[in-house]
Amino acid sequence: MSTSDTLVVGSGIAGLACARALHDAGVAVRVVDRGRVVGGRLASKRLDDRPVDIGARYFTVPDGSGFASVVDDWITRGLVRPWTDTFWVYATDGSHEPKSGPMRYAAPAGLRSLATDLADRLQADGVPLDQEVDVAGIPEGGDVLGSRYDTVVLAMPDPQAKRMLLPGSIAAASLADAGDWQPTITVVARWRERLWPADLHGAFVDGSEVLAFVADDGDRRGDGAPVLVAHTTAPFARAHLEHPESAVAPVVEAVGALLGLSEAPVSTSAHRWTFSSPATQHPDLFLLSGGDGAAPGRTDRAGGVRVGVCGDAWGARSAVSTAWESGTALGQALAQP
Structure with missing residues (x-):
């Protein structure tokens, strides 16, 4: 040995x-x-x-973090781009307002x-x-x-x-223990064309039983693709962990209602994260x-x-x-x- x-x-x-x-x-x-x-x-x-x-969904660089030098190198080599410092916060009644925070970074190649x-x-x-x-x-x-x-x-x-x-x-x-970690299901949906505001970037969703966060992936990557990525709430995810594909229809319906989308996506995909984040x-x-x-x-x-x-x-x-x-x-x- x-x-x-x-x-x-x-x-x-x-x-x-x-x-x-x-x-x-x-x-x-x-x-x-x-x-x-x-x-x-x-x-x-x-x-x-x-x-x-x-x-x-993205990452940030806290003040004074040694991670900053790693991110600076990625930016220099084109692996990372500053994405946005502003997300929308949506209520379930459709009302929304912008909320600014730290710069969120994204990667053009994922x-x-x-x-x-x-x-x-x-x-x-x-x-x-x-x-x-x-x-x-x-x-x-x-x-x-x-x-x-x-x-x-x-x-x-x-x-x-x-x-x-x-x-x-x-x-x-x-x-x-496992019960102290939160699951989520990520649903990716592609539309024929972009049907949502150009300044959406991403949105936190308050009070929804289904949605926690929605990202404009085309905006995030910088290629303008008509793709949204929705992350579910933990309780909703727990109900669908065994069969994550069963989450697609209710998530797409919730996203459509939230953003006022009249058309259905042309393709969808679901991925489960049993241990998405610590409670x-x-x-x-x-x-x-x-x-x-x-x-x-x-x-x-x-x-x-x-x-x-x-x-x-x-x-x-x-x-x-x-x-x-x-x-x-x-x-x-x-x-x-």
């Missing part, structure tokens, strides 16, 4: 950021993911010969392209990164996939990480437990493999920037002697 320092399970932005911080500090690291492609919830799907963002960029750079630097690799659990000795690891990082939602840890461990007890946030940036069951935040190594957990649930609010900051902070902590 070979030995390697750190295994990162999950190739979303948190896992990729953690791997980058470890590699830059000289720590041997391998990244694996059970999915076919990198990105996690930074997800895009190709529909009607164009990428559509079906996971994260948000997954940003994860692909991070992954490509890691691989160019010699970091092994393998997709379609399923890790069922983390044994106490750290023996995973034919190698013995000093540290295993679980860069994924709490309920998925919890299933991989030893029952009764302090690390597992520190993670939220509550952890105050710490990451969890790090030693093999002796040390409390989160400690870096004790006695007794077995260290286990770290990172992602958008660790920090002030669930966001792409939070996931990056969480993964980076965990990687830097793990690199400390």
